[in-house]
Amino acid sequence: MSEEQAGFIEKLMDNPIGLLVLSNGVLLVVYFLWGLFEIETIAPIPDALKAIILGGK
Amino acid sequence: MAILAPEKGWWQKKVASDEKTWIMFAAVVALALFVLMVGWHLLGKQNPSYIVYSTSPDEFYKLAQANWAKYKVGEEAGIPVVQPPPDADVFVLASTWKWEPVLVLKKGANYKFHVSSMDLLHGFSIQPVNMNFAIHPGYDYVLTFKPTSAGDFRLMCNEYCGPGHHTMIGKIKVED
Incomplete structure (x- = not known):
């Protein structure tokens, strides 16, 4: 089991194009999902703040 | 990326002690830079507010x-x-x-x-x-x-x- 795993990692380490694609691909996916999460979780302006602003002098 | 591919069977070879030292050194530098980056982001006054x-x-x-x-x-x-x-x-x-x-x-x-x-x-x-x-x-x-x-x-x-x-x-x- 451990030998099979080592074989896969060894193959990956010997594949510079695979490493290049993987290292860019991981960041691309992670940052894309992070960005979506950040945008989706932005709260609207709180009602209390709106009331203060619109509340006159 | 190295110019030449490593010898066959490099995976099974033991890592030499001087190489281990360099790996440790590089890991410590990378970790220190990461801590500095996050720390400065939190403590430095150069960042705008997050609201x-x-x-x-x-x-x-x-x-x-x-x-x-x-x-x-x-x-x-x-x-x-x-x-x-x-x-x-x-x-x-x-x-x-x-x-x-x-x-x-x-x-x-x-x-x-x-x-x-x-x-x-x-x-x-x-x-x-x-x-x-x-x-x-x-x-x-x-x-x-x-x-x-x-x-x-x-x-x-x-x-x-x-x-x-x-x-x-x-x-x-x-x-x-």
């Missing part, structure tokens, strides 16, 4: 109008001149191709800027202090702001926003 609210151009415009009506002291070329008291919320609105309002602020006082765009991406750039912030429509960016020197400052758009981009210049007056 952002979602809004709509219509809602922000309504809030800005109410805010300006409260603190308006005059008008310059059709643009309201607003003098908010210290610690007040200050609404700044970017649209093609103008900044509203003209602000009159007090040196050393704190203000809470709410900045948004009515139409497209603009760049909120205070010159000559070189404070920059990207402003997208649909979001209320809340920036805490404390002018530390008196004088006239220019508010420039530093994201190209069309043929009138270069004329998009606002004004902030800071009084002693």
